[in-house]
Every structure is written in structure tokens, then in C-alpha cells.
Amino acid sequence: MSGSLLFEAIVFLAGAIICVSIAKRLGLSSVLGYLLAGILIGPYVLGFVGEEGEDILHFAEFGVVVMLFLIGLEIEPKNFWSMRKSILGMGGIQVSLTVVITYALFTLLGYNWEVALVIGMAVALSSTAIALQTIKEKGLMDTTFGTSSFSILLFQDIIVIFMIGALPLLSNASEHTNGNTGHSTSNLIESLPIGLQTLAIILSVVLIILAGRFVIVPMLRKVAKTGVRELLIAAAFLIVFGISYLMEFVGISPALGAFLGGVVLSTSEFKHELESTLEPFKNLLLGLFFMAVGASINFIVIANSPMAIGGILVAIILIKAFVLFVTGQVFKLKLDQKLLLTFSLAQVGEFAFVLLSFAFQLNILEQEQMDMMLVITAVSMSLTPILSVLNERLILPKFGTKESISRPMDHIAKSQKIILVGFGHFGSTVGRFLRSHGIEATILDFDSNRVDFLRKMGFEVYYGDATRLDLLESAGIAEAKLLICAVDNPRVTKDITKLVKTNYPDVEMLVRAKNRYDAYDLINMGIDNIYRESLDTSLALASDALHKLGFRKYTLNRQVQNFIKYDEASLRRMAEQPERDENYIFKARKELEEQEKLLEDDFKRGIISYDNHWDSEHIRKQLQKPNEA
């Protein structure tokens, strides 16, 4: 049934489209949709995909590599350096505690110590793919929870190198010496003595940094000069493939290498080009990866000993959750951030696949043990989105709302009630200005550290996810006059807008938009008050630039107002064009075309030319007879 590549592609794509759109409609994360799609098309339900699921899994792991490259792009070297404490501290505590406790558990269950140690190491590793994808989707990357998760995951990416390096030693210890053949030539590191291994790792990191500066950036400049867009896509992939190859060659995790490559390129001028080029591929590859995980769940193994596997699964998740909670405790995270961390990293991750199958090759693990652990890994990954949903819907609301109710509703006049969603850089400016006029907005924010700080400042702050109707209701949306949405993430903005528009259409909304494209969507959702962060500030800058070239300030000021008026009008005109529903890959090109069209219109409509007010030359030309000017 599964001979043809085309047929497989159809199965995967159709599965993804159906399941992910259902998951999204139900308000669940796309990861869960992909996993379900994988289970459905896998060998045990519909049977469209059989053994080749494994291969697809290996191929799709590349999605994780691309993702880490993209994350690297967003982290500039100095920020990376400032995270070193939390990477080493949190990651160190999490990995070592998990290994120790799991090791103890499996020894107690009667496994010999090598097996228990391998399982301990595999269990300690969480899934970068699932956790980070979910965090990014929810726009939580900038919260304490987001950075903590990231630190831990990064540490795991680093430590896995040493784990893989250490496995052959275990193999010798367990006297199964025959297993050491076949792989020792597979990479460079294992064929070197330990001292040189470290040296090789350091050298390859230095190589990436140097290559980034002196090879990749000049190459990208050349590519950009050609003006051929698909070359840039090719170049982006060449970079990621190249780094991955190098890393696999020396025996470091390709994901880690890609991350470093990303960090190196984060200060280059191509940061955003690379981001927008790779983003759609990353999402698709990750989707494929999640589907492959779903398809690889071996239900026969589960059926054979459901109790044992279920028991171990629960035990492992509990151990991981406990360790994560303790880690959060040590680093003094707020309770809700700790809970988020606990629930989102409590799975066994994709590195476990690698580690376990390598251990199997080395004859450390037996077939049965490996099968069991692979099933547990896959199921625990599938459970993560479900656990997160439980956490968000059942546990966090209790905590979140409880804390907000404990503050009395004080002096806000009910008729003047304003709800301000999002208190980052944008929202806090709005809030400060309102406050300076004696208007105290009710603030909603999802970063509990910020919430805590704001409460100390005397703001009325509700902690939590503003896409939840119950939270908006407990913040008093029923009697609110205005709702200001100052959220950074456009997707969250749209969710909030939809929610408020459907349930409380009488509340007037003032909404922050990132750019034209978000503004289009908001216009089509019936929002009148849209504030593009890319409009006023950039015009202020442009007008200052012109002033430095000798233009007069008052004229510029009037032209800026004209431009805004004109741009708003063109925005509303273009929002009505239906064909703008972007399909991802062409989005960047479309944007360019649209920019060109805008500039062309600017000239045609004469926005750039002067008006004739107070222009005596104009009058002079029109009438050569005396008149009052």
C-alpha cells in the first residue's frame, strides 16, 4: 500500500491538514494535531505508513535542526553569554537529578546498572521540538518560563554529545564487546582519545564562528546581489546542511551546531531574510517529525504489557515533573511559571531515540527494553500537549484567578473601566500615560514576574492568558468601556479580537498591529482603531532624516500627517482585496510587490509633492497682478 512516494506524501499532507485544522479549531496546539495525524496514518490504525516511518523520523529530525538555527538567529551572542548561568545551573540540576532518580528506579526494578544508566540518560532529555514549538506558538518565549525552558533544552543538547561519547564505555563495562563494530568509523570524535575529543569540539565551534564571519556572510552578500530569490533559499539550506554535516562528522549534535551557526549570524544583516526563508520549511519539517513520532508508537508492544509500560510511563513523567519543579524552585520561579515548566518539559525527547538505538547497537540494551523505551518516549511526547492543556485549563486558572481576586477592586469608576492586555514595552507606555491622567487600567499579562512587579506598583493586574474568556470576564470585560490590546504576538492579538468581538461586541477595541498585514486582518475583523507600530515611529524618523537634509520641520510635520492619512486610506482599500490570503512561501515576494505598488502610488498621487499653502511663488505665477499674499 505504501510503495509510492507520491502516495506517502499525499497521506502525510492530508493527515496534517485535517488533524491540525481540527486541533486548532478546538483551541489545541498544532503539535497535538500532528501527533494524532501520525497515529492515525500509522501502522496500527489506518496502516498507510509502515516501517518507513522510522526513516521519515530521521529525515524529519532535520526540522529540529532548522528550528534551533532559527532560535539561534534570534539570540545575539551577548544575550547568549548572559544566559550561561541559567543554562549550566538549571540544565545541570535537571539532567543530573533526573538521571540519578531514574537510575535508582530502574535498578530497583531489577535492571542491571548499565541499562538503568542508559535509560536514565535517555529520560533526562526532553523534547526540544515539542517544547519550543509550543512555547513559540503561544508567544511565551520572552517570559521567565520561556527562557528557563530554553536554557534547560540547550544544556541537554550539549550534554547529549557527552552521553553518546560515553556509551561505548558502558558497552565495555557490560562485557558485550562485540557491539563496538560498525559505528566507530561513523564519526571522528569516538576515534580520538578524550583530550583530543574536547579539542575537536572546541575547534569545530571556532570553525563555525569563523565560517559565519568570513565565509557565510560574504556568500550571502553575493547571493543577495544576484537578486534571485530562490538562491537565497538554497543558500539558507546550504548553511544549515553544511553545519549539520560538519557537526555529524565531528560527532556533535547537529542541532547544537545549527544553534551556534544561528547565533553567529544573528548580528548579520541577513538575519531576517534567513528567518523568513526558513520559517515555513521549519514548520513543515517539524510537523512531519511529530507525525513520524505518532506513527512510530508501537501499539503491539503496549498491548503485550500495558500495565508495566503504563506504570513506567507514569513514573517517568512524575520523576521528570518533580525534578523540573524542584529546578524551578531552586531558581525561584513563580508558581505558575514553575507549573508551565514542569508540564511542558516532562516528556522524553527525540534524543532518546538516538541514544536508545545507539545503545542497542552496542548491545547494552536488549530488543525488548529498547522497544519499551521507544514506546514510552513516543507516548510521553504525545501526552505533552494534552498535559499542557490540562495545566492551562484546570490548574493555572485556579491559581491565576485566585491571586487576582485577592486584590480588592478599588477606586476604578466602573463607567470608566479600561482593560489593557499586554504590559510589555508597548503596553507599559500606554499604561503609564493613562495613569498620568488618573485613569487606572485593569492590566492583563501572562508573565507572572511582571505581574508581581506591577502589583507592587499598585496596578490592578490579572495574571493569565487573555485568549481565555473567563479571565477577561473576571477582569470585568462586561462593564468595560474600552479594551486596549497591546500584545506583541499578532496571533494572540487576533484570538483576543475574535473572542471580544463575538462575546462582547459593545466593548470598543483599540488594537496594536505589527504591520500592514496584521492591520488588514484586523480591519476585516471589524476593528476601526488600529495602531501600527511601524507607522508613526518610522515616519518620525524619516521626517527627522529629511530635516537633517535641510527640509523645514513644519512642512515635514504636515507631510507626515498627510502621509498617515493617505496610508490609512490605502490600507483600508487594500484590505478589501480578497486575494491577499497568503500562502506562506510566496508571502515575502508578495510583500515586496506590494511595497513597490505602494511606492508607485505615492508618486502617482503626488503625496510626496508639496501643497501650495503659503507659497507666494505659486501666487506670483498665477497672477502677475498685485494681491494680498
Added chain:
Amino acid sequence: MKKVLILFAHPKFEKSRANAALIERLNDKKHVTFHDLYERYPNFHINVQREQELLVEHDIIIWHHPLYWYSSPAMLKQWKDMVLEFNWAYGPNGKVLHNKTVFNVITTGGSREVYCTEGYNTYTVNEFLRPFEQTAKLCGMNYLPPFAVMGTHNLSDRDLTNYANAYEQLIDLLQTDFSSQEFKKHLFLNDLETLTI
């Protein structure tokens, strides 16, 4: 040497030939402060304290502007509304501006002939400038007749240079020594015999 403050208000200075000529000469003059109001306050958000300090620091104030609809451009009205505060510029304790000298320097498209009973503007420039005269009086200031460059549409470059020279000479005169009585005899300061136009 007396200090001169030129409060200049032109919403489109970059398009004004006449004012470009008049002001070019004043740039490097000692003790003359050229204060470009539209450039300083493109949003009409006038810094009142700074403006009052400037007034205190100078002895002779010039309202330099084109005549629009028989008055000043909006900015100068805004300046008066904001800066000339009660009990600072006028009122029982408003004595800061007492005995300072003030007058208008104006440019008009229409010539002197059309600003009279027989002309189509019916009134003279001096009559149109009454609000300025009265403002000066209420603030205890010494108001002089205007210096007016009129019929600008028909002035040649040479005419404009002559006016610019006269404006410079006038400022020199005011900075060193002048008799208010003598100046007030004229309808326009342009008519002073000592100036060469």
C-alpha cells in the same frame, strides 16, 4: 549694545523669496537672535518658559512675518496666547516687558497703494496692525511703526537686496542709538531718511 530678538513666523519659509533675502544678512550679526518659530515648534507646542527667558534677555523684539489675511500667521498668534501670560507680561504684577521696544517687520503681496481707503484693501497696514500695537501697549512696551516690504510679487532681485540692506541698517541703528520720537513720526520705518532703499 542693545540685544535684538527676531521672532520669525513663516509656515513656508523655504518658498519665500522675499524673506530669504531679508534674513540671509542677519545670520552672523552680533547680539541678534534669529528665532524661527515654525521650525522650533512644528507641532505648535510652544515652550513658554524658554520664550519668556528669551524676551527677558533681549531689549528689542521684532515680530517678523508675512501678512496673511490682514494678520500674522497662526503661529505668532499662538505665541502671543501662550507666552504673554497674565501677571507676567500684563496685569498688576506683569512688568517684565516694560520699556522694551517692539515692532512688526512684514512682507505683503499687495503694494502700498492697495492698502488705503481708495484701494481694495480699504485700510492701511498700520490699521491692520492695531492688535499688535495694543498688545505692546498693554505690556508696557514701546511700539514702533512697521518695517514693510510690500508688493513682493513685483519686486526684482535688486529691490529685495535694497530692502535687505535697509533692514540691516535699521537693526544697526536700533542697536546703537535711536530716538523713538523721531521714529514714530513715520508711517513705516522704511521711510527713515537715514535708510537707503
